Amino acid sequence: MTLAPPLAILKNVGRTLAGREVVKGLDLEIRRGEVLGLLGVNGAGKSTTLRMLAGVLAPTSGTIKLDGKDLYENPGLARTAIGYLPEVPPLHEELTVEEYLDFCGRLHGLGAGIREAVDRVILRCQLAGVRRRLIGNLSKGFRQRVGIAQAIVHEPDLIVLDEPTAGLDPVQTRNMRGLVEGLSMGHAVVLSTHVLPDVLASCKRVAILNEGRLCYVADTALPYSEGTLARVRTVRGMQREDWPKLRIVTGAMPLDERDPRYWRVQLQPKLRIDALAAALVEHGFGVEELRGEQTPLEEIFMAIAAGEPPSVTA
Amino acid sequence: MSTATPLIAAHEWRRLAVQPFAWILAAVVVALMAWQFLLALEAFLELSPKLGSLKDAPGVTDLVAIPLLRSFSNLLMLIVPLVTMRAIAGDRRSHALPLLLSAGVGNARIVVGKYLGALGYVVLLIVLVAAMPLALKTGTWLDLGRIFTAMLGLVLFASALIAIGVLCSAWTSHPALAAASAFALTSLLAIVDAGARLKGIDNTGINYLALPTHIEPFFRGLVASVDVAYFLVVTAVALAFAARRLERLRSVAD
Numbered sequence: 001m002t003l004a005p006p007l008a009i010l011k012n013v014g015r016t017l018a019g020r021e022v023v024k025g026l027d028l029e030i031r032r033g034e035v036l037g038l039l040g041v042n043g044a045g046k047s048t049t050l051r052m053l054a055g056v057l058a059p060t061s062g063t064i065k066l067d068g069k070d071l072y073e074n075p076g077l078a079r080t081a082i083g084y085l086p087e088v089p090p091l092h093e094e095l096t097v098e099e100y101l102d103f104c105g106r107l108h109g110l111g112a113g114i115r116e117a118v119d120r121v122i123l124r125c126q127l128a129g130v131r132r133r134l135i136g137n138l139s140k141g142f143r144q145r146v147g148i149a150q151a152i153v154h155e156p157d158l159i160v161l162d163e164p165t166a167g168l169d170p171v172q173t174r175n176m177r178g179l180v181e182g183l184s185m186g187h188a189v190v191l192s193t194h195v196l197p198d199v200l201a202s203c204k205r206v207a208i209l210n211e212g213r214l215c216y217v218a219d220t221a222l223p224y225s226e227g228t229l230a231r232v233r234t235v236r237g238m239q240r241e242d243w244p245k246l247r248i249v250t251g252a253m254p255l256d257e258r259d260p261r262y263w264r265v266q267l268q269p270k271l272r273i274d275a276l277a278a279a280l281v282e283h284g285f286g287v288e289e290l291r292g293e294q295t296p297l298e299e300i301f302m303a304i305a306a307g308e309p310p311s312v313t314a
Numbered sequence: 315m316s317t318a319t320p321l322i323a324a325h326e327w328r329r330l331a332v333q334p335f336a337w338i339l340a341a342v343v344v345a346l347m348a349w350q351f352l353l354a355l356e357a358f359l360e361l362s363p364k365l366g367s368l369k370d371a372p373g374v375t376d377l378v379a380i381p382l383l384r385s386f387s388n389l390l391m392l393i394v395p396l397v398t399m400r401a402i403a404g405d406r407r408s409h410a411l412p413l414l415l416s417a418g419v420g421n422a423r424i425v426v427g428k429y430l431g432a433l434g435y436v437v438l439l440i441v442l443v444a445a446m447p448l449a450l451k452t453g454t455w456l457d458l459g460r461i462f463t464a465m466l467g468l469v470l471f472a473s474a475l476i477a478i479g480v481l482c483s484a485w486t487s488h489p490a491l492a493a494a495s496a497f498a499l500t501s502l503l504a505i506v507d508a509g510a511r512l513k514g515i516d517n518t519g520i521n522y523l524a525l526p527t528h529i530e531p532f533f534r535g536l537v538a539s540v541d542v543a544y545f546l547v548v549t550a551v552a553l554a555f556a557a558r559r560l561e562r563l564r565s566v567a568d
Contacts, residue, residue: 017565054416057564079318079418090405090413094332103325107318107417150413 007032007188008053008158013062014212015048022048024212026062032157035184037203037220038192041305045212046192047087047162053190054084054160066158080109083156087163089147093136097127097146100135101153108154117153125149125179141172148179152187159183161191165198177201196298206297208304215304220297228267229293230276235286237261246279261288318419319427326401326431336397336435343393344442350385351446354378375457379447380533383464386443387529390436390472391504395496397435398479399489401428402560406487411563421560425553429480436472440465460535467532470545471525475500477552484559500525503548 006029013026023045030036040046051057052064055071055078064071071077092100101118110117122131125145130138135146144164151159164180165173173195180202183189193199199206200220208216237260243252251266267276273292280287330336358377365371402425405411414424444465450456475496482496483489507524510516521527528541 051564054412055418056412056415075418075420077418078416082416082418084412084416086409086412086416088409090410091408092329092410093408094329099328103321103328104413106321107413107419 006030007067008190009063009065010053011063011065013049013052013059013064015045015052015057016060017048022212023052023059023209026209026212026214028207028214028217030158030188030190032186032188033184034204035180035189035191035202037199037206038190038209039194039196039199039206039301040192040209041194043211044209046209049209050084050160050162050190050192053158054078054082056084076109079107080154081157082160083108083151083154083158084160085147085151085162085164087166089143090150091135091143091146093134096132096134097122097138097149098131100146101149104150105153108156110154117155121149121153124152124182126175140167141169141175144168144172144176145179148176148183152183155187157187159187159189161189163193164191165193165195173198196301200297208301210304210307216300228271228273230265230267230273231255231289231291231293232263232265232276232280232287233289234261234263234280235288236284238263238285242283242285246276246283248275248279264293318417319423319430322414322419322424322427323430323434326428327434330397330431330435339393339396340439340442343389343439346389347382347386347443348446351378351382354381355450373457374447374450374454375460378450379456379461380464382447383444383461383468384533386440387468387471390468390475391500392497393439394432394436394472394475395479395482395493395500398428398432398476398483398496399493401432401480401483402556402563403483403487403489403492406563407489415560415564421557421564422553424560425480425484425556428483429476429549429553432476432479433473436476437469440468440472444468457535463535463537464533466537467529467541470532470542471529474525474545474548474552477549477556478503481552481556481559484556484563 008030010026010028013023013028014021015023026049038046038049048057052059055075058072066077066081069077092103095103098118101121102114105114105117122128125148127142127145127149130142135143138146144167148161148164151161161180165176168176177198180189180191184204191198191202203220206216206218206220207214239260240252240254243249243263243265248268248271249265250268253264254260254262255264256262265276267273273290277287277290355378358374361377402411405414444461447456447461448458451458478499479492479496482499483492486492486495503523503525505524507516507518507521507527510518510520515521516527522544528544531538531541
């Protein structure tokens with residue numbers, strides 16, 4: 001499968017705030033149709049990165065390109081091609097949902113088609129029941145939906161969401177995840193969160209920031225940095241020195257001292273476990289049982305937060 | 315891009331129109347000025363038989379219309395900070411500022427949009443207040459040129475006050491503090507030459523800085539380019555500083 005060309009390219013992006021380097025040398029690509037989760041502890045630089053992506057804040061070094069055009073040399077791009085939901089939705093509580101979305105659409109350059117655009121986004125964000133209610137009277141879940149609606153009313157190419165599920169109850173969180181997942185159709189979505197299940201549920205890729213640096217980027221379906229882990233039961237018993245002969249295994253540990261057929265092994269980076277099966281059969285050890293073992297994203301996240309960053313993989 | 319400023323201005327109008335605050339403020343201002351107007355009119359009617367015997371006697375324009383508009387200029391110093399206090403500080407407080415900052419609209423356009431929104435409301439108040447003496451046109455002779463000149467002066471005066479109000483609103487996230495600082499700043503500009511005037515000095519640099527020096531000629535029916543320029547410069551400088559402040563807010567706005 002060929003990858004879509006990157007919609008947004010961040011090249012060596014840095015930002016200094018109050019004399020402190022908040023984001024350092026950030027290189028990242030975001031593709032249309034994907035949801036990229038930005039993870040990091042508080043102060044890691046997530047919100048600053050999102051503000052730069054949203055066109056609120058200019059980088060002090062490096063470039064951000066959207067569809068090949070520099071975001072800060074073409075400020076009109078932020079108006080039409082980017083939608084941004086900050087950590088606290090930027091709502092005007094004295095207006096009704098419809099009035100507010102009408103203004104947001106016009107602010108983002110919609111003209112003649114504004115009526116249809118507002119109707120469309122109200123349906124998409126399931127706001128039909130509250131469209132004529134004052135925003136100030138809405139529940140937290142609905143306010144968050146209105147926040148997302150303002151970010152997508154103009155159908156931007158890039159949607160930037162800063163902690164979209166913060167403060168929501170479990171039911172609202174589940175609904176919000178569904179909404180975010182749906183946004184990726186035709187758009188590129190970047191979201192920041194502290195909630196790891198949000199990333200696994202909604203994101204195709206994850207990027208982890210620590211102290212302003214990008215420490216890790218990978219698909220959420222394969223969140224490994226150092227190679228796939230697998231549990232294997234061979235037909236013939238094996239010794240430690242047998243594993244290097246396979247040339248694709250970087251480490252092996254017996255799981256049962258009394259059973260030399262049962263091992264936990266780590267493969268070289270980017271290898272899949274079917275390569276292990278093939279190598280075992282080729283070397284005559286056979287395969288009785290083989291199971292991939294995912295390194296939990298949380299483990300990687302905690303390791304990075306503890307200052308043991310794995311290498312960047314994508 | 316060019317439509318962003320009028321859009322923001324119209325939106326500010328809409329936000330004012332749906333809040334009780336703007337209506338109550340307008341009602342209080344009109345009631346207060348109507349009361350002053352009726353008192354002045356009654357006094358004029360009592361005096362008018364005596365005035366008839368004087369050569370070049372002051373008319374209703376001198377004794378009712380202009381004093382009313384002059385009094386309104388003093389009231390503007392109090393109400394304009396209340397109108398502008400939420401312009402940017404209110405958005406910061408409700409975390410709504412990123413909506414404008416992320417819309418690819420330049421800082422100057424945002425600030426000018428907020429300024430025009432408040433100016434529209436205050437101009438409406440000026441028109442409502444001026445309509446009271448203008449209503450006398452149906453029954454007596456009015457010096458319309460002088461009244462319209464005074465109105466022009468009030469608009470320019472309000473423009474400077476609003477720009478200062480928007481600047482103060484950009485400096486703090488507390489609307490009340492924004493109103494207090496705008497009131498303090500405009501009061502300072504109003505009395506900056508009080509000491510000099512007490513000593514009989516009225517033609518120095520310090521006099522030139524004072525707001526009353528430049529509004530008073532309009533009440534006398536004079537439109538001097540130096541006075542117009544003064545108000546425009548104060549407006550432009552205050553808005554430029556507000557735009558500069560907004561640039562700084564981009565790094566902290568949430």
